[in-house]
Amino acid sequence: MNKNIFITGMCVLVLMMGLAACERQSNEEQSVSQESAPAVSEEQATPLSKEEFEQMYSDPVRFKGRSVDFYAKVATDPSKESNAIYIQAYVDPKNSEKNTMIGYADSSLNVKEDDFIHVTGTVADEYVGENVYGEELTAPAIEADKIEKTDYATAVAPALKTIKVNKIVKQHGYVMTLQKVEFAEEETRFYLSIENKSKDTINFNLYHTKLIQGSKQFEPEDSYYGTDYPELQSDILPGIKTEGILRFEGVDLSKGNLKMIAEGSSENYNLNFDPFKFIISTR
Template identity: 30%
Template sequence: MKTRESERKMRMGCKKLVCALLSCTMLCACTSTKSVEKQSNKKQYVKTDQFTSALIDSTDYKGKWIKIEGKVKLGPEVSGKQGYLVKYVPAQRRYFFFKTDKDLGYQPGDYVKVEGQIGKDTNLVNSSGNELSITTITHAKVSDGSYIDVEVPTYCTNKPKEPKQTIDGITMKVSKVEYADQETRVYVSIENNSDQPIYYDPNYTILQQDGTHINSDVLSSSYEKGNYPQLANAIEPHSKTSGIVVFSVISSEKDCDVIITLFTANLAGIDFTIHVNA
C-alpha cells in the first residue's frame, strides 16, 4: 500500500512539474513574440553616411525612415505633383522630393528639415524636359532649417571654462566656438557698463592657435547668406551687442585664444583674451 501511495504521489508531482514547465515555455514564447513584434514596429532610420546612396537609388531603403536637411529647389507643386523638391547640399546634384497635401509656404532657397519614410520614387520632369526618378519621402514632418544646418554644419562645439573678462566696466563674453568643415564661428557679446562709448573693429579680432594668429574673415559670404548677426561698431554706454565672428578653419582638437581689441574715443586700445579649451 505504501508503495502504491508513493507512486501515486510521484505521478502527481511529475504532472505538476510538467504543467509548470509548459506554463513557463508558453510565457517565454509569448514574451518572445511580443519582443519580436516590438522590434519589428520600431522605425529603422537611414544613417547619415547612407544619404547619398539612398538618393541615388532608393531600392534598398524603401520603408525606412530618414531625417534629412536641404535647400528647397521647387514647390509647392512640381510637375503637377503636390510637394517640394529639395537639394541635399553635401552631395552635388542630389535631390529628394517630399509629398504634402497643402502649401507649406516654403520658397526656393529656403532651408528645411524633413523626417519621414522613404516610399515609391516620384517621376519629375526637369528643365530640359527629361523625366527623372526622384527618391521620395512620405508621411513627412517638416520644420524650418537654417544656413548653418545645411550649408556649413557644425561638427564640434567648444566652450571656454571662463567665458567672460571685464576691464574698466566693459565685459566681453565668448559663449562658444563652432567648428565646421568650411569655417569657424565665434559667438561674442560685448557689454559696455562704462560712461563712455567704445568701438569695435573686426580687423582687430583674431584667433590664436599654436602661436599662429588668424584674422577674422571680414569678407566671408556667410554673413550675408546665413544672415549672421554682427557686432555693432559703436557700443554706447550701458548698452550691449552680440554677434558671430567668422574665421577660417582651425583645429577643434587644440586650445585656442580669442583676442579682441576694443577702442575708446581717443583710440586707446583695450585688449581682451578668452581662452577656449578643446
C-alpha cells in the same frame, strides 16, 4: 497621406521649378493605399545609413519604403493644398545640390524659401522630369512623417564639441563677453557679446580679430551668406548691447589651446585699449 495626392502634388511642385514634364508610376502602383501596404519590416523602420542615403540619389526606387532622417534647405516657396504641403529642398545647401521632393500631410506647416528643416519620413518613389533643354532630371520623392524648422548650424555644420567660456573683459565701459565656442568639422563658432556702458560710441572691427593656435593664425570669415548667424554691430552707441557669432575655419582640437584676440576702440580718443584676449582650453 494618400499616394495619389502625394504624386499629383509633387508634379505641381516640379512644374513650378521649371520642369517641362512629370512622369508618374503606373496606375496599378498609384492605386496602392496605405491600408493595403504590408507591415513595415525592421529594415524599413531603420533610417538609411549615410552610405545608403547617398546611393538613394542615383536609385531612389531601390529604397522605396525605407525610412529617412535628414536636414535640408528649402529651395523655393512650397506649394500648398488644403491638406498637404509640397517642398523642393536641397540636402546639400552649400552647393544647391541633392534636389529632394518632400510631401507632408499638414498644410499648416509654415516654411518658406531658405528655411532649414529637419525631415523624417519614408522614400515614396523616384521623381522624373525634364528641364527646358530636354535633359532628364530625377530626384527622390519623400513622404514626410514630421518636419521641423531648424537653423544653419544644426543642419549644415553641427557642433562636434561645445565649450562654455562665459569670460568677461572690461575696459573703460567697453564690456566684451565670450559666451561659448562651438567646434564643427568645417568651422569654429565664437559666441560673443559687446555692451557699451560708457558715455561714448565704441567700435568693433571684425578684421582686427585673430584666432591663434600654436604657430598658426586664423582670420575670421567675413561672409554670412546662406547662414542665419547674427552679426556683431561695428558701431555701438552708449547703453547698447550687440551679440553675434564669429566664424573661423575648423580647427584641430588635438593641436592645443586657442587664443582669440579682438580689438576695441572708442570715439573718445583720450582712451587707450589693450587687445581683448580670451584663452580657450581644448582639453
